[in-house]
Structure formats: C-alpha cells, structure tokens
Amino acid sequence: MEPMGRPMKTSLPRVLWPLMFGNIVIGTGVMMATGILNEVSTSLHVSIATAGQLISTSALCTCIGAPLLAAWVAGWDRQKLLTASLLWYCVLHALAAASDEFSALLGWRALAMAGAAVFTPQAASCVGLLVPAEQRGRAITFIFLGWSVASVLGTPLGAWLSGTWGWRYAFGLISVLSLFIAAWLWRTLPKGIVPPALSRAAWSTTLGSRTMMLTVSVTMVSAAGQFVLFSYLAPYLKTLFGISTTALSGLLLIFGLAGFVGNAVIARHIDRIGPARSVMLSLACMVCGLSIWSLASSTTGLVLAFLPWGLGLFSTNSAQQARLVQLAPHLASASVALNSSAIYAGQAMGAGLGAWLLLHQGLTVLPGYAVLGMVLAMVVSWQASRYAKSHPLPAGVQG
Numbered sequence: 470m471e472p473m474g475r476p477m478k479t480s481l482p483r484v485l486w487p488l489m490f491g492n493i494v495i496g497t498g499v500m501m502a503t504g505i506l507n508e509v510s511t512s513l514h515v516s517i518a519t520a521g522q523l524i525s526t527s528a529l530c531t532c533i534g535a536p537l538l539a540a541w542v543a544g545w546d547r548q549k550l551l552t553a554s555l556l557w558y559c560v561l562h563a564l565a566a567a568s569d570e571f572s573a574l575l576g577w578r579a580l581a582m583a584g585a586a587v588f589t590p591q592a593a594s595c596v597g598l599l600v601p602a603e604q605r606g607r608a609i610t611f612i613f614l615g616w617s618v619a620s621v622l623g624t625p626l627g628a629w630l631s632g633t634w635g636w637r638y639a640f641g642l643i644s645v646l647s648l649f650i651a652a653w654l655w656r657t658l659p660k661g662i663v664p665p666a667l668s669r670a671a672w673s674t675t676l677g678s679r680t681m682m683l684t685v686s687v688t689m690v691s692a693a694g695q696f697v698l699f700s701y702l703a704p705y706l707k708t709l710f711g712i713s714t715t716a717l718s719g720l721l722l723i724f725g726l727a728g729f730v731g732n733a734v735i736a737r738h739i740d741r742i743g744p745a746r747s748v749m750l751s752l753a754c755m756v757c758g759l760s761i762w763s764l765a766s767s768t769t770g771l772v773l774a775f776l777p778w779g780l781g782l783f784s785t786n787s788a789q790q791a792r793l794v795q796l797a798p799h800l801a802s803a804s805v806a807l808n809s810s811a812i813y814a815g816q817a818m819g820a821g822l823g824a825w826l827l828l829h830q831g832l833t834v835l836p837g838y839a840v841l842g843m844v845l846a847m848v849v850s851w852q853a854s855r856y857a858k859s860h861p862l863p864a865g866v867q868g
C-alpha cells in the first residue's frame with residue numbers, strides 16, 4: 470500500500486511499448502494499400518477497381534483468420550506467438566515486394582494478413598496479465614495508439630515512397646520494420662504470458678450473447694462505412710481534385726495526426742467517461758467529417774473534413790476494444806478476436822461496395838454512402854448500450 474502523502478504510481482509498464490510499435494507496423498501494412506493503388510494499377514496494368522482487391526481480399530482473409538487463429542493459438546506463449554506473427558509479416562511482405570504479377574502480389578498480401586490476424590487481437594488479450602485491472606482500459610488504448618501512429622507516419626510515408634520510388638519500396642519498408650520489432654519484442658516481453666484458453670462454453674457464450682454481438686457489429690458497420698471512401702482516397706483525390714503524390718502524403722499526414730490526437734484524448738479519459746460514451750463521441754466526429762467531405766470543393770475543405778474524421782477514426786476502435794473487455798473481462802480473448810475480425814469484415818464490405826459504386830455510379834457518390842454507414846453505426850451503438858444495461862453478461866465462464 471502506498472504511504473500517505475505520496476501519489477500512487479500510474480505509469481504504464483515499458484513492456485507495452487513493443488506491443489504498441491508492433492501495431493504501428495501491422496497498421497501501416499494494412500492501411501498502406503490505400504495510398505499505393507494508383508502506382509500498383511499503373512505498374513501491373515490492372516484497373517483501380519481490381520487493384521482495390523488488395524484491400525478487400527486481405528481484409529476478408531484477416532476477418533476469417535482472426536477468430537480461427539485465436540482458437541488455434543490459445544495456449545501459445547505470447548512471446549513466441551507475437552514474435553512469430555511479426556516474422557511472418559516480414560517474410561510475406563518481402564515476397565509481395567518481389568511480385569511481378571498482380572495475382573502473385575494479391576496472394577502474398579493475403580497470406581501476410583495472417584500476421585495481422587494474430588498480432589493485434591492477441592497483443593490486446595494479454596494486456597490483462599501485464600497490468601493491474603485499474604490500468605486495463607488505458608493499457609489497451611495505449612497499444613492501439615500504434616494504429617494512430619501508423620496513420621500519422623506510416624500511411625503517408627507509404628504513399629510517398631510508392632509515388633516517388635515505387636510501391637515495392639513501401640512493402641519492403643514493412644518487411645524491414647517487422648523484423649526489427651520482432652527482435653525488440655522477443656527481448657522485452659517476458660516468457661510464460663499465456664492467457665487462459667477459452668473453452669467451447671466460453672466461445673458459445675460470446676457468440677450467443679446478443680449484447681456482445683451487437684457491440685461487435687458497431688465495429689463492422691463503422692469500418693464498412695468508412696472504407697467505402699477510404700479505400701479509394703488516392704484515385705478520388707487525384708481524379709476530382711488533381712492531388713499530387715506529395716499533396717496526398719500531406720493530407721494523409723494531417724488525417725493521421727488528427728487520429729493520433731483523438732486516440733490520445735480517449736486513452737486519457739476513457740476510464741472516466743466510459744468506453745460506450747467514448748465510442749459515440751468518436752462516431753459523431755466521423756459523421757461530421759464525412760459530411761463536410763461530401764461538400765468539399767477545395768483543398769481547404771478536404772483538410773476541414775479530414776480533421777474530425779481522423780479524430781474519431783482510431784479512437785473508435787480503441788474504445789470498442791475497451792468496451793468489450795469491460796463487458797466481460799473473462800471473455801476478452803474471444804471478444805477482442807471477434808472485434809478484430811469485424812474490423813476487417815467491415816473493410817472488405819466497404820471496399821467491395823466502394824468498387825461496385827465506382828464502376829456503376831462513379832467516385833462522387835462515395836462520401837454520401839460513407840455518411841450513411843456511420844449514422845447507422847451510431848444507431849447500432851446506441852442500441853448495444855441499451856441492451857447491455859438490461860441484459861448484462863454472466864460472469865465466470867472460464868477456459
């Protein structure tokens with residue numbers, strides 16, 4: 470017990486840093502496809518809609534892989550598991566960088582996403598064994614700051630590398646960084662971190678809970694709404710605004726900085742205002758930003774649209790993770806994996822719908838559909854909160 474008159478130590482343990490940086494690399498690898506579609510399309514002689522399969526196919530593979538791999542690796546030591554997932558990411562992105570045909574690039578990219586399917590949810594699920602219960606919300610949002618940093622530096626850097634030297638350099642960067650973080654994590658994360666494996670009964674409880682599934686569906690709907698537009702930002706900005714590669718990198722940097730600020734604010738206050746309210750605030754920011762996007766007619770308008778959209782983007786995902794853990798801490802391994810799956814399912818749905826809209830109605834309709842998706846996410850989130858209050862989950866279902 471702390472002596473009277475001395476403040477209690479509230480700093481997070483250093484072991485969380487390689488987990489956060491691992492999410493930077495994973496997030497950069499996942500999101501960089503948005504900024505390189507133009508170069509991939511030109512280099513490998515495919516249409517923009519076809520190049521968009523780099524997003525939708527990879528997202529679908531990750532969506533399916535997250536819960537399946539979570540069950541398979543449940544009893545693995547997290548030091549070995551998380552290191553191996555980063556090494557897998559390293560090798561497969563190196564193979565993707567060496568691809569001479571789009572089909573090969575698509576295949577290696579899809580296989581690489583197994584690393585993402587494992588790393589992000591399993592890093593979050595082991596947090597409870599690394600920090601005390603009162604720091605759990607902060608710790609989870611902290612390691613998810615990595616996704617915000619990826620949007621601040623990784624996505625713009627990937628777009629710039631692709632536009633300046635070619636898309637292969639962007640994938641090569643991910644390969645090198647994955648190797649570096651894998652070595653850091655191996656040296657830092659203690660051995661013997663193994664969250665309790667979930668039993669069939671626990672999985673059944675998670676999948677059979679309307680409260681849990683409604684909450685997870687918020688993630689899927691919001692991701693789908695955003696990726697209708699986000700997947701095709703590069704061609705949208707080039708076609709309608711004549712945005713150069715340098716300007717695109719600058720806009721993505723602004724977008725990412727807003728995302729970092731939004732996630733940092735939520736991380737600081739989430740334990741006070743609550744995860745569910747944090748999700749609603751973040752979704753409202755994105756509705757505001759995407760609504761401005763629909764009306765933007767200049768670069769200034771785009772910046773004004775990017776700011777609120779970015780503020781809500783990654784803070785929503787972080788708050789959703791904390792929300793699920795708060796609902797049922799004993800089911801965190803399953804719920805966090807399902808939530809990651811929902812992110813990628815939404816991305817695949819949004820990218821697929823965006824490709825269909827692009828072919829049949831054109832680029833200009835994408836922002837409007839994105840707004841509709843985010844409003845629907847707010848409705849689902851409100852309903853999930855109401856249902857959670859009247860139907861709390863039973864405690865104590867262990868592996």
